[in-house]
Amino acid sequence: MTLSAPDTVSPAAPLDLLDLFGEGFVRDPYPWLDALRADAPVHHDPRTGLWLVSRHEDIRRVLLDPDAFLPDNAQRAVTPLPVGALRVLARAGFRLPAALANNGTASHPGLRRVVTRFFNARRVAAAVPVIERVADELLTAAAERIDAVGDGDLFTSFAQVLPCRVLMELLGIDDVPAATLIRWSDASLELFWGRPTPERQLELAPLVAEFHQWLTRTVRDGAARPGSFIAALGEHRLPDGERLDVATAVGACFFVFVAGQSTTGQLIATVLRRALAEEGLWARLAGEPGLAEAWVEEVLRREPPVTTWRRITARPVELGGVTLPEGAQVLLMLMGSGSDPEVFTAPEELCPHRAEVRHHLAFGVGRHRCPGASLARTEAAVALRAAARRLPGVRPAESADVPMLGLLSFRAPLRVAVTRS
Structure with missing residues (x-):
């Protein structure tokens, strides 16, 4: 077809x-x-x-x-940071040592195994009921708004929030609101992969510093839930037998949190937008086996959220x-x-x-292939199918000038506007 x-x-x-x-x-x-x-x-x-x-x-x-x-330059700031922003980050103790995406050392395989254990096929399959439950909750609220006022935005109400809420449950995070994690993650993407003005960099740096400080406290103080991802990093041993240092554990968490929520939300937004625009597709997604998964895969090929x-x-x-x-x-x-x-x-x-x-x-290949690829695919397919079932009577309402996220390595619509048919 x-x-x-x-x-x-x-x-x-x-x-x-x-x-x-x-x-x-x-x-x-x-x-x-x-x-x-x-x-x-x-x-x-x-x-x-x-x-x-x-x-x-x-x-x-x-x-x-x-x-x-x-991979050493994978997480370096694309736009050099001004002195003021560097001071804000330095006061917060911010640094990103070699951990995952930027790690070409002997410590990478072991750290990667810690991550992949939390995103393997068994855990992803077990996460499907969580994804479905959170999706249903968010779509119920979105449907109520659309019924009340006639339109809505499936990015801010659904695509952006779903992966953050799911990741929080999977990784055992319950001491910070989802909205705060989203704000921290988005600020990190813009500061390190964008072309912000010096004034904008000074606005973003405190948010990134807060994110890093929260991660550091969580890792250092042993506040993570036993058996959680953060707790596993705290218990991890390096090739020389030494326990993983706090800074490297924080660097791994930083990457996983940004990739696990922001980029998956961007994927869901693109998947929804393209499906809504395709004549006759929305009605088929709810009941046709495998169609949501196939659509997600094609969007990943043609329009992935991680562009470079x-x-x-x-x-x-x-x-x-x-x-x-x-x-x-x-x-x-x-x-x-x-x-x-x-x-x-x-x-x-x-x-x-x-x-x-x-x-x-879209997920890379080889030693640094995205360890969360299976979870991202699953979340996007479940989200697409759930939206088509819960909102069968919507159509796209956006104009050609829909705002787009345009960072060096990330691109996605920042609005998925819908209206009642």
């Missing part, structure tokens, strides 16, 4: 106009991604100093060679016909790789159940 393309196919964009944070790229990145793949698969971007890698084959090679392409990821070269290396020097900052265009015609037939079309869909790189 082939459905319509999610975006109008535009002519290839001139690469000298490329601005990774610009309104044109954020709203419709596909012309630039197509131009990069076709004309400059390893392209130096003068605005950011990053080497953009856009072909599926090259991206996969980078991800599978962590010795030549180090960074690496740094450990030595001079040839990639895509270009010799990169040691220390080159590499940006893997994950979103563009999902539309590579060498891998995917008619990549601009959303085709549920396409044979090659699992070849996408």
Whole structure:
């Protein structure tokens, strides 16, 4: 079954106009991604100093060679922080030592095992009733609003909140409101992956500092619930037998919390928005087995929430016909790789159940593949199916100028407006 393309196919964009944070790229990145793949698969971007890698084959090679392409820069601030923001973070004791996404050392496999134990297939299956319960609660409130006033926003009322509430239950967090965790996580994404003004950075830094201080207290004081994820990190031993230090445990928690709630919420928002816009699909999602899962997978391929990821070269290396020097900052265009015609037939079309869909790189591949991939897929499919069942009479109400999150590595709609049919 082939459905319509999610975006109008535009002519290839001139690469000298490329601005990774610009309104044109954020709203419709596909012309630039197509131009990069076709004309400059390893392209130096003068605005950011990053080497953009856009072909599926090259991206996969980078991800599978962590010795030549180090993860050390994965969580560095894209926009240099001003002195004032650095002082705020320093006073809070903020630092992100090598833990998960930014860890290429011998400690990574053990830390990763701690994380994957909490997101394995058994735990994800056991989490489905939790996801369904929280989804039903949130959708009931959303339905009441739509019935009362005729419209609503499924991002702020549902997509954004669901993964945070689920993660809190799974990880044993009950001493902070979900709204606070969402605010902290979103501030962290913007500060480290955005292009905020110096004034905005000074607004974001205190929120990130609060987040880090809360994580530090929770890890250091042994306040985590026994058997919880945070407690497991506190008990973890490094390869030399030493107990994991507080700063590294906090760094692991920082990444898991941001990835486990913000990016999953962004995925759910995109999945809902695309499904609502596809004629005839919404009515089928509630009852057709496997359709929600297939739709989620296609959205992950074509429009993943994590659009790029960074690496740094450990030595001079040839990639895509270009010799990169040691220390080159590499940006893997994950979103563009999902539309590579060498891998995917008619990549601009959303085709549920396409044979090659699992070849996408939305969750990475290899040593640093996202450990929460199964949970994210499951949450998005359960959320989509639940929304279609609970809100059968809604249709999209958004205009073409729907606000978009446009950070270096994260892109998603910030509103999923619906109205009664």
